[in-house]
Amino acid sequence: GLVDILCEACERLKWKEPSKIQRETIPVALSGRDIIGLAETGSGKTGAFALPIIQALLEKQTKLFALILTPTRELAVQISEQFEALGASINLKCAVVIGGVDLNTQKLMLEKRPHIVIATPGRMVDHLKHTKGFNFKTLKYLVIDEADRLLNKDFEKEFDAILSAIPKIRNTYLFSATMTKKVAKLQRASLNDPVKVEVSNKFQTVSKLKQKHLFIPEKFKNIYLVYLLNEIGDKSIIIFCNTCIHVQEATLMLRYLGFSSIPLHGQLSQNQRLGVLNKFKSKEKSILIATDVASRGLDIPHVDVVINLYVPMHSKDYIHRVGRTARAGRDGESFIFVTQYDVMLFLKIEEQLGHEIEQYNPIEDEVMVYMDTVNKAYIMAQQACVEELLFCCCNFMVFPSFNYF
Structure with a gap:
């Protein structure tokens, strides 16, 4: 049901055929109905709502x-790129209206009245309150x-403020990987x-993802990580940690060992975060x-492997993490490091998935070959992070001199 000009745009992006969510959603959207779209991560949801809106x-x-x-x-920047x-x-x-970017620059963008605004809730509320003459009539x-x-x-709070500032007569598309109680509540309140x-029909990973876990002592986690990276070889990899300091330490440790690593976390400025993503997307950093x-x-289509160096606190976060690979029908592989302290969290993940995750059992003697070198690199990384934090405490800044690139 799409017009020729949009079909041609899909061809330019090498979208040869619609994904499942696109095939089901687009005809309904074109008929003018409100939509609740439920699909696993990596299923092509952006195209499912962008194409009907542009038409x-x-x-x-x-x-x-x-x-x-x-x-x-x-995600806001990525959605904007697809719309454009x-x-x-x-x-x-x-x-694109997001935090970490100059407010006045965004005001000028909004004064030009763009067709599409892609925003995070907090910054959108800032503009609704403080940008004179701006509204969504x-x-x-x-x-x-x-x-x-x-x-x-x-x-x-921000979400409620936005809903009260936009017209009640509109089309609303709600997309989620799962139908939570809050999603159901919003359905009743905001959709017609x-x-x-x-x-x-459930929160799950895609079928082409090969998942494995390593059950290891906490004190050997970094050694097994370096062993695994050497076994994987020259592939594009995302490693997930639970805190900013874990990201800093792992990045520095791997750099000392000669790996092409780069960090991404919430303490970076927006320009740094976009710069990091560009380096990774362009394959300058692996x-x-x-x-x-x-x-x-x-x-990021070329991601081959996702490694959960730390088990996430919520099982659904695991599914989002591993969803960065095996996207749009491609193959992918994931590993999760489970220590003696993570067993209950890991069992909840398996319960959420509805199946056990295969165990990966490297030969211990081959792993321990890396022990001395890895431990020295990790101590150096910890010392560097402590020096950074001390500098931050004295200067009221966060990681100001770390060479992210």
Whole structure:
């Protein structure tokens, strides 16, 4: 049901055929219905809502036509890139409204009345309060992406403020990997007789993902990591940690050992975060070490392997993390390091998945060959991080001199 100009745009992006969620969603969206889209991560949800919105825009030609809300800055930038790529031939204008970027620069963008605004909730509320003359009176579409995350307590007040500032007569698309109680509540409050499009009936990983776990002592975790990286070889890898300091330590340790690693976490400035992602996307760096700021929505096609160096506190976060590989029908592999302190969390992950994760058993003697070298590199990394933190405490800054690139 898409017009030729959008079909041609899909061909330019090498989208040869629609994904399951796109095949189910696009005809319903084109008919003018509200939508609840439930699909696993990496299923092509952005295209499912972007294509119908652009087609409607071709008919209406209205500024400030759609608002896309996302939980993370990186996902907002990525969605904007997809909208601009699909709308390149019609001169589609997008504005990305996120924290970490100069507020006045964003005000100028909004004053030009772009067709599509992609925003994180907090910064969007800032503009609704403080940007004179800005409003959403012409808004026709609201998209709530990663709704299960957006509807938690972190965003509740901002979300309510946005809903009260936009027209009640509009189309609303809600996309989530799972139907939580809060998603169901929003359905009742904000959607008009929606069509539920569900291409997976439970929160799960894709079939082409090969998952393995390593059960190891905590004190040997870094040694097994270095062994595994050497076994994997020259591939594109994302390593997930639970805290910013873990990311810093792992990045420095691997650099001392000659690996091409780069960090991504919430303590970086927005320009640093975008720079890191560009280095990784361009394959200039082969290992991205990140907190959960990289776990949702990011579409980097060439990611071969995801390593959970630390078990996430919530089982659903594991599924989002490993969803960074094996995307759009490609193959992928994931590993999770389970120590004596992580058993209960790991069992909850297996319960969520509905199956056991295969165990990976390297030969211990081959792993311990790396022990002395890895321990020395880790001590150096810890010392460097302590020096950085001391500098930060004296100067009221966070990691100011770390060479991220």
